Amino acid sequence: MAKVALHPTIIVSKHLTPYDILTTLMPLEGGEASADSWEDGEFLSVGRVGEREAKFTLDDGPERKLSWRILGSDGVGSVLVKDVFAIIKAGSISRVIDERSNTLEVTYDLLIIEHSKSKDGGDLSRPIFRSIRVCNLPTAFQKRLPYGAREHLEVPHFLKADQDLHVIVSTGAGTGLAQSFFQAVLKPLLECIRRPAISYTVHNTQSAETVTELTKSTFLPRAQQGVKQTIILLSGDGGIVDIINVILAVPLNLEPSVPKTIADAEEGFHSLLGSSEVHYAKPTIGLLPFGTGNALASSLGISKDSKYGLNNILRGSPRPLPLFKVTFSPGAEYVIDEGRGAESLIPAADGSNAEGIVYGAVVCSWGFHASLVADSDTAAYRKHGAERFQMAAKDALYPSDCSEPHRYRAKVSIINNSITGVGEVVEALERQEHMYILATLVSNLEKSLTISPSTKPLDGQLRLVHFGPLPAEEVMRIMGLAYQGGLHVKEEAVGYEDVAGVRIDFEHGETDDEWRRVCVDGKIVRVAAGGWMEVRREPRDVLDIVYAS
Numbered sequence: 392m393a394k395v396a397l398h399p400t401i402i403v404s405k406h407l408t409p410y411d412i413l414t415t416l417m418p419l420e421g422g423e424a425s426a427d428s429w430e431d432g433e434f435l436s437v438g439r440v441g442e443r444e445a446k447f448t449l450d451d452g453p454e455r456k457l458s459w460r461i462l463g464s465d466g467v468g469s470v471l472v473k474d475v476f477a478i479i480k481a482g483s484i485s486r487v488i489d490e491r492s493n494t495l496e497v498t499y500d501l502l503i504i505e506h507s508k509s510k511d512g513g514d515l516s517r518p519i520f521r522s523i524r525v526c527n528l529p530t531a532f533q534k535r536l537p538y539g540a541r542e543h544l545e546v547p548h549f550l551k552a553d554q555d556l557h558v559i560v561s562t563g564a565g566t567g568l569a570q571s572f573f574q575a576v577l578k579p580l581l582e583c584i585r586r587p588a589i590s591y592t593v594h595n596t597q598s599a600e601t602v603t604e605l606t607k608s609t610f611l612p613r614a615q616q617g618v619k620q621t622i623i624l625l626s627g628d629g630g631i632v633d634i635i636n637v638i639l640a641v642p643l644n645l646e647p648s649v650p651k652t653i654a655d656a657e658e659g660f661h662s663l664l665g666s667s668e669v670h671y672a673k674p675t676i677g678l679l680p681f682g683t684g685n686a687l688a689s690s691l692g693i694s695k696d697s698k699y700g701l702n703n704i705l706r707g708s709p710r711p712l713p714l715f716k717v718t719f720s721p722g723a724e725y726v727i728d729e730g731r732g733a734e735s736l737i738p739a740a741d742g743s744n745a746e747g748i749v750y751g752a753v754v755c756s757w758g759f760h761a762s763l764v765a766d767s768d769t770a771a772y773r774k775h776g777a778e779r780f781q782m783a784a785k786d787a788l789y790p791s792d793c794s795e796p797h798r799y800r801a802k803v804s805i806i807n808n809s810i811t812g813v814g815e816v817v818e819a820l821e822r823q824e825h826m827y828i829l830a831t832l833v834s835n836l837e838k839s840l841t842i843s844p845s846t847k848p849l850d851g852q853l854r855l856v857h858f859g860p861l862p863a864e865e866v867m868r869i870m871g872l873a874y875q876g877g878l879h880v881k882e883e884a885v886g887y888e889d890v891a892g893v894r895i896d897f898e899h900g901e902t903d904d905e906w907r908r909v910c911v912d913g914k915i916v917r918v919a920a921g922g923w924m925e926v927r928r929e930p931r932d933v934l935d936i937v938y939a940s
Contacts, residue, residue, distance in 0.1 A: 438527025556591035561626035606637035627682010690833035709935035713851035721746035722919025761910035801900035806892035844877030892927035
């Protein structure tokens with residue numbers, strides 16, 4: 392006897408509550424869809440749309456489409472299969488059959504992102520969200536959904552009522568689409584899935600300091616009080632680095648680390664008896680990529696999501712975000728206002744002879760990369776999106792006076808742990824002139840630019856990419872290979888290695904401020920003449936990011 396698919400309407404004890412059961416609508420392996428029939432390339436079934444009984448039709452033609460007709464009326468509707476990105480359980484309705492049993496019909500919300508059509512039939516770039524509440528969907532329809540959308544999802548725990556929920560809309564990030572996306576897609580999506588309905592807070596950035604101020608006034612104090620927080624960030628990498636630097640600027644009462652021995656565990660247990668101490672609660676970041684390069688989102692695969700990162704939010708779970716720490720010599724300062732102003736760094740908390748510290752999660756660079764990031768950070772360049780980096784690169788490699796590209800001068804040292812496990816080994820590069828020095832925790836600087844092909848998502852390994860002065864055409868060729876899956880690291884002229892840290896000394900190097908600019912996750916820091924900088928992994932775990940592996 393053949394296996395029979397489960398029908399979405401099931402018979403249960405009337406003593407069960409509506410939320411006790413989540414049934415699967417997918418047919419069993421080798422089974423048949425008993426609720427559907429096959430007729431001239433269409434699947435048919437009867438269910439409900441909202442509270443109305445409806446007949447579903449699945450058009451299995453070139454443009455697969457689920458249509459329905461409300462029984463007893465002229466009401467009709469449809470949705471393209473490719474536009475459905477998730478099915479979320481909405482609830483259930485109990486229908487009494489007799490005194491011993493009843494029918495529990497489970498209802499679901501289809502989550503849909505569509506693009507409105509222009510008058511000539513072409514797609515407009517701005518998406519629109521809608522949801523449809525249904526019961527008894529054709530199983531054939533679900534089989535034709537994209538793989539991930541077939542799952543019947545619960546609302547992620549980090550979006551539920553026991554956590555503060557904040558949405559930061561970076562109005563000036565990238566090409567400025569974050570605000571319209573929030574209104575057209577994210578806002579109605581949250582209203583659909585965030586049950587029971589409770590409030591959340593929306594923050595529209597007013598300046599480059601908005602995220603920093605919010606973290607100081609709200610996110611950090613709440614985290615120190617042990618309050619769980621989820622922050623959905625419609626931004627690029629800059630929003631995350633702002634949050635990180637505020638959090639790590641103050642002492643934190645972190646949760647005790649995992650004990651390594653039984654004695655450690657016993658000591659920790661006894662120390663906690665009777666303790667009412669409140670520990671820092673790591674905020675969770677849900678990243679929707681609306682910046683320019685979107686390096687972190689690209690490295691986590693979020694930028695590949697055709698639904699703008701929402702699949703990652705709905706299907707992911709919080710994972711620790713690896714960080715690095717950059718220490719600068721006295722006199723270093725942020726470069727702001729398109730290079731016209733300067734601002735002090737965060738003072739070193741340990742009282743050492745360091746003027747300031749900057750934390751990051753993506754990249755720390757000096758040389759060609761840092762220069763093009765700094766030079767392209769203007770309103771005129773930003774309107775071109777990610778293309779601004781390539782535009783600035785050409786300007787840097789082909790100066791208007793027809794001279795050769797700049798040769799960056801400094802002593803660069805690679806720091807590694809000793810093979811004995813005790814101490815470190817510091818080895819200076821032989822060359823004193825450089826073109827490209829870049830340390831990173833991510834694989835991609837842009838969606839298609841793979842700068843560190845060995846890096847896996849959130850693996851926490853700092854890696855260095857570097858090469859010396861080369862003709863402009865050769866630099867362009869090598870960087871072009873980075874757009875071919877990271878083939879540049881196979882070039883003989885390119886160094887690529889795992890490192891514990893990197894130090895750059897300018898004591899006998901650059902005298903012009905322009906050539907001592909360092910990039911930390913898009914922020915530009917100018918090192919003082921004769922100064923130094925050093926980047927290492929930051930061991931503290933203070934922020935989670937939602938990641939769907």
